[in-house]
Amino acid sequence: MREKIAVLMGGRSLEREISLASGKRVCDALAERGYRVLALDVTPDLVQTLRTERPDACYIALHGKYGEDGTIQELLEFLGISYTGPGVTASALAWDKSVAKRIFVEAGIPTPAWITLTADAFKETGAATALDLVPEAVGGFPVVVKPSKQGSALGLARIESDADLPEALLSALSFGEAALVEKWIEGPELAVSVLDDTDGGSVVLPPVEIVAKSGLFDFSAMYTAGETDYYVPARLPDEVAAEVVSLARQVHDLLGCRDVSRVDMVVDADGTPNVLEVNTSPGMTEISLLPMAARAADMTFQDVVERIVRAALARSG
Ligand SMILES: Nc1ncnc2c1ncn2[C@@H]1O[C@H](COP(=O)(O)OP(=O)(O)O)[C@@H](O)[C@H]1O
Ligand SMILES: [Mg+2]
Known part of the structure; x- marks a missing residue:
């Protein structure tokens, strides 16, 4: 055995x-x-x-x-x-979107403009003052409000005007001490999975393009069959596709990811891929994005799982 x-x-x-x-x-x-x-x-x-x-x-x-x-x-x-998967520090960095985005900016990696608001700031400066900061930091509406540390789009809302901001922020802040207000990027959404090689390199699986029929890839769109269309590989011009692949690998390395990661991106009107976040333990369900990408690369689910587990075993003393 x-x-x-x-x-x-x-x-x-x-x-x-x-x-x-x-x-x-x-x-x-x-x-x-x-x-x-x-x-x-x-x-x-x-x-x-x-x-x-x-x-x-x-x-x-x-x-x-x-x-x-x-x-x-x-x-x-x-x-x-x-x-x-990655160690303690890389896991914590990738999990906290506001920390990860600061690292992206320092490394010159495009990420949508945003402001982080904490529950304390909201209480101490008053909601009105905190909300005054939003237009300058993010530009116009629509914006996305989301908890800094959460997944599966829980606590996330797309907001069309400042009247809806306080409620969305309170909802996002119910998930943790910090929330992001982020510029909404209109364009193709991509999930790009990276698998490490045993020799220190990595392979980037074909980008998956996500088209949520409702217009927002929320919890229900993620996990209900038929609510979202997927295109693998993504329908992108060659130069954008090449940029997406190189960006995914760069982000994986930058945060210190290991074995596997999935980088979520949206391509803006200029054709620039913007990184939203990195998942260090991507979903592996029947309808998850990484297994979908692997199938397009002719890798079986067993191949992917075994490759990830062999990497962990290679580190065992
Ligand atoms: N700034 C944005 N512009 C456009 N769509 C966004 C933006 N932020 C989030 N989304 C949408 O919401 C989904 C979930 O957001 P994401 O930042 O990946 O957080 P989560 O950790 O919940 O997956 C994304 O897959 C995307 O469809
Ligand atoms: Mg995501």
Whole structure:
């Protein structure tokens, strides 16, 4: 029998159900490849279970808070068990959109104009003062309001005028201490997946173009079959497609991603791809974007999962 892999899934995040679906498929893929698979819903007895079972590596199929933000990574470092995806720092950087976007700007990577507003600023300076900052920072409407640390478009809204801003901000701030107001970019949306090679390089899978029928790729558009059309590879002019691929690899490296990532982008009217965010534990469900891209590159789901897990195993002492 091959190595023992614990697949971590579920947990307490708002994306628990998605993670259970990702985890189930990852378990099946690993079992088909002959690994000994331990499916672990993340509950308070996780540490005890890992200490008893001593897996050779953990596959992190968690999405969202605690799974993608560096928390579980820190725990696994402490236990001395290698795991898939980036380490503590890169996970935390990518998870916090306002931090990641500051890093993009410093590196000259296009990202939509934005302002970060914290719940404290909102309370201390008053909502009116905080909202006065928005037009200068972001330009005109429409804008997107979203929690700085969240996924699956939870707490995210597209806002057409300043009258709707306070409510959207309060809703985004209910998910955490900081929210972004970001310029809406009208143009093709792309999800670009990156897989590391064993030799230190990486491959960028064909970009997936996303067309939500409602006009907004929200939670329902992401997870309800038929609400969104996907084009793989994306319908882009050659030079834009080349730029998208190079940008994805650059962003993956810049944040210190490892094994796998998915970079979300929107191409603006000038043909410039703008990076929205980087996902360090991309969805692996039946209708997720990374598996879709892999199929277009003639990689099976099992190939992808095995490649990711081999990278983690190569790091195990
Ligand atoms: N600035 C923007 N311009 C256009 N669309 C956006 C913008 N920000 C977010 N979106 C839309 O909302 C979706 C979710 O936003 P994203 O920043 O990727 O956060 P999440 O972590 O929730 O996936 C994106 O996939 C995109 O469809
Ligand atoms: Mg996203």
